[in-house]
Amino acid sequence: MSAAHLFLGLGSAAGFGPLIADISHWFQRRRGIAVALVASGxxxxxxxxxxxxxxxxxxxxxxxxxxxxxxxxxxxxxxxxxxxxxxxxxxxxxxxxxxxxxxxxxxxxxxxxxxxxxxxxxxxxxxxxxxxxxxxxxxxxxxxx
Structure with a gap:
């Protein structure tokens, strides 16, 4: 079970950075708010x-x-x-x-x-x-x- 949680954590970590980077390119104004909303989802x-x-x-x-x-x-x-x-x-x-x-x-x-x-x-x-x-x-x- 611990190995499954390890892989879940690694998958979440591998997806979080690109998600934040991608969302920062979608907004010209209020980019900080968009990134904060995604990060606190x-x-x-x-x-x-x-x-x-x-x-x-x-x-x-x-x-x-x-x-x-x-x-x-x-x-x-x-x-x-x-x-x-x-x-x-x-x-x-x-x-x-x-x-x-x-x-x-x-x-x-x-x-x-x-x-x-x-x-x-x-x-x-x-x-x-x-x-x-x-x-x-x-x-x-x-x-x-």
Whole structure:
């Protein structure tokens, strides 16, 4: 079971970076808000799934909840990947690259320094927040109070 979770984590990590990079090219204005919404989507979905599947958890075991989540997630991801297949225009890509270059010049950090800072920030925030926020609703639903 631990190996399965390892592969799930690696798959999530491998998909998260490209997702954030891709979403940043889709928006010319309010790009930071778009990236923040995509990055915090797992917290929102954790709250929504727990509430939506509370009745199933009360009536059956956790395995059926996981199976339902797997099927629904697979269907939604495949459907959205077909819908969102459209490529970004070259003019939008070049405009986005020019804006990013201007922003990078104003920050005053090398790409390597920025990568280290973002990596340390990610580790610090993820370690502190990983389990409680994602699983607190499911924990309370399973408590038979």
């Amino acid at each position: 797992n917290y929102l979905s954790g709250a929504m799934w727990s509430t939506a599947l509370a009745g199933m958890l009360a009536d059956s075991c956790w395995r059926s909840v996981y199976a339902t989540l797997a099927v629904v997630t697979l269907l939604v991801v495949i459907t959205l990947s077909v819908v969102l297949r459209r490529r970004i225009s070259l003019s939008a890509q070049s405009s986005s690259a020019a804006m990013s270059a201007g922003d990078a010049a104003r920050v005053g950090l090398t790409p390597r320094q920025l990568q280290w800072i973002l990596g340390l920030d990610g580790i610090g925030s993820c370690v502190a927040m990983s389990m409680p926020q994602v699983h607190i609703v499911a924990y309370y639903v399973g408590l038979d109070l």
